[in-house]
Amino acid sequence: MTQTTPQQVSIPDLIAELPGPFQQRQVALVNDAVVRVAQVHGEFPWHYHDEDEMFLCWDGTVRIELWEQPSIQLGPGDTFVIPRGVRHRPVADEVAHVLLIERPETKQYGN
Template identity: 75%
Template sequence: MTETTTPPTSILAAIAGLPGPFQQHELARVNDAVVRVAQLHGEFPWHHHDEDELFLCWDGALRIELAGQPPVRLGPGDIYVIPRGVRHRPVADEPAHVLLIERPETKQYGN
């Protein structure tokens, strides 16, 4: 059986092509997960997911506000997993970019 390969994906090119804040672009699928890139700027609505959500800060800085807990601050290269069911919202005072690793069916605005 011959396996099909795909060319490398440029994260920088994907970021440059994002239309604006809170717009996502799918970079890759691996096993049962999808890798997405998004620009954050401003406050995203409070929400939760029925699955864990991984944030990797690519550039800039952001905080993830968590219901009933202190916010988590992320800078370039920082990674944080929001456990399933935890109400949260990402906030970026200046533009920041993140990689998200989640299930393909994960809804951007939560469940």
């Protein structure tokens, strides 16, 4: 998505369009990063990325499980950066939504 003119985006509208758990929609491109919104519900597979990934909890509660490290609990407004190469998986017992800030080429299921 190349953005040539400024656009207003409604995150609640994008969330309403998400078809189900772990589905994503692109919100915006900012410099060399992309902002995506995703629904989290259940357990996502363990994976890692070759780049950092930032989670910002929009609503609900999301647990970021880290391989051989303590889990991180995120509530609305909380953020956490997963360093490149760290195996992780987001988990939510109830439906929650997150904003992801990452490189456009970041693969959802990792490397």
